[in-house]
Amino acid sequence: MNIRTKLLITFGVVVAVPLFLISLVFFGFMSMQPAEVATPQIREFLGEMLVSVILIMAMTCSFLMAWIYRSILTPIETLKKATRNIRDGNLDFEVEIGDDDEIGELCADFEEMRIRLKESTEEKVVFDSQNKELISNISHDLKTPITAVKGYVEGLLDGVADTPEKQKKYLRTIYNKANDMDRLINELTFYSKIDTNRIPYTFNKINVKEYFDDCFEDIGMEMSQQQISLSYDNKVAPDVMVIADAEQIKRVINNIVGNSVKYMDKPDKSIAIRVMDVGDFVQVEIEDNGRGIAAKDLPYIFDRFYRTDTSRNSSKGGSGIGLSIVHKVMEDHGGKVWATSREGEGTTMYFVLRKYQEVPANE
Numbered sequence: 001m002n003i004r005t006k007l008l009i010t011f012g013v014v015v016a017v018p019l020f021l022i023s024l025v026f027f028g029f030m031s032m033q034p035a036e037v038a039t040p041q042i043r044e045f046l047g048e049m050l051v052s053v054i055l056i057m058a059m060t061c062s063f064l065m066a067w068i069y070r071s072i073l074t075p076i077e078t079l080k081k082a083t084r085n086i087r088d089g090n091l092d093f094e095v096e097i098g099d100d101d102e103i104g105e106l107c108a109d110f111e112e113m114r115i116r117l118k119e120s121t122e123e124k125v126v127f128d129s130q131n132k133e134l135i136s137n138i139s140h141d142l143k144t145p146i147t148a149v150k151g152y153v154e155g156l157l158d159g160v161a162d163t164p165e166k167q168k169k170y171l172r173t174i175y176n177k178a179n180d181m182d183r184l185i186n187e188l189t190f191y192s193k194i195d196t197n198r199i200p201y202t203f204n205k206i207n208v209k210e211y212f213d214d215c216f217e218d219i220g221m222e223m224s225q226q227q228i229s230l231s232y233d234n235k236v237a238p239d240v241m242v243i244a245d246a247e248q249i250k251r252v253i254n255n256i257v258g259n260s261v262k263y264m265d266k267p268d269k270s271i272a273i274r275v276m277d278v279g280d281f282v283q284v285e286i287e288d289n290g291r292g293i294a295a296k297d298l299p300y301i302f303d304r305f306y307r308t309d310t311s312r313n314s315s316k317g318g319s320g321i322g323l324s325i326v327h328k329v330m331e332d333h334g335g336k337v338w339a340t341s342r343e344g345e346g347t348t349m350y351f352v353l354r355k356y357q358e359v360p361a362n363e
């Protein structure tokens with residue numbers, strides 16, 4: 001029953017009860033004979049009536065007061081306490097939801113608000129701690145190349161690199177280390193844009209065959225320098241197009257291939273890349289024979305900061321943001337990315353991009 005109905009009933013009862021009693025007195029008095037008017041019995045009767053009216057009204061009023069108090073004031077008191085708790089930063093309580101009326105609904109909404117507030121506060125705590133961890137990971141990842149650069153520069157200054165070949169080698173190493181740092185800083189800048197949805201995409205019509213042929217030719221050269229055998233198979237017809245941001249798709253591939261290289265633990269290192277036509281989509285598969293990912297970790301690898309090896313002292317480094325970037329870029333392309341893996345045997349990463357369909361001009 002809602003408050004409006006309750007108030008109407010209250011009003012009706014408060015008006016009707018005295019009216020009814022007064023009518024009773026009135027009709028009782030009128031039905032008496034004139035000779036009997038004002039006799040002691042009548043006075044006594046009227047007196048008793050008066051007392052009864054007062055008693056009945058008092059009881060009715062107390063009952064109504066108790067009813068209103070219970071259905072309005074008690075929940076308001078509960079809400080007051082809850083508000084104070086939230087003001088003081090305490091979210092570990094529960095708002096009792098009473099009757100099924102407007103105030104009950106208000107209490108239910110309040111309780112839902114408290115639950116959401118608690119969840120977002122907990123999320124913020126986790127996010128803050130992840131950010132702190134990210135900063136410490138970055139410091140670690142930047143410190144390693146900087147220490148190396150310092151060492152090589154000192155070598156050059158002190159004349160340790162005394163032949164032109166040695167000097168060239170030192171300079172190349174410094175250049176590579178600077179490139180590592182540049183890559184890391186780029187990833188971080190990109191990551192901060194992801195968080196605030198400010199990625200500047202440049203979508204274009206891309207020819208799938210040409211794009212992936214060029215892309216994997218570059219990667220093939222890098223892989224051969226690292227003694228990794230790379231096989232590449234593009235089964236897509238030469239005229240298939242996708243709408244994509246070429247630079248960001250390259251970022252996706254670099255991240256996935258970068259992981260394959262980083263988590264490679266076999267002496268015969270191999271990566272196989274397949275570009276397939278799967279109906280409305282183009283599917284890219286990147287398979288490695290690295291250390292693989294345990295089934296318990298697989299569902300989380302695309303979560304930001306998730307790393308199967310959390311120890312910073314491991315030789316692998318990394319912040320656990322690579323695949324979260326991959327996921328976000330694919331999502332923004334209307335595509336999908338997923339992985340299958342066998343621990344100890346290797347991992348296959350898949351991503352799909354929707355094919356571009358030319359709409360005939362006369363439609």
Ligand SMILES: Nc1ncnc2c1ncn2[C@@H]1O[C@H](COP(=O)(O)OP(=O)(O)OP(=O)(O)O)[C@@H](O)[C@H]1O
Nearest residue numbers: 259260263292301307308318319320321322323347
């Ligand atoms: N090809 C792979 N083989 C084995 N494990 C992988 C592979 N790809 C990803 N992983 C696992 O998934 C985790 C998340 O990968 P992600 O690329 O997001 O982070 P990262 O490589 O640790 O750090 P970052 O990419 O930020 O430098 C990795 O820590 C690794 O444990």
Ligand SMILES: [Mg+2]
Nearest residue numbers: 259318322323
């Ligand atoms: Mg990575």
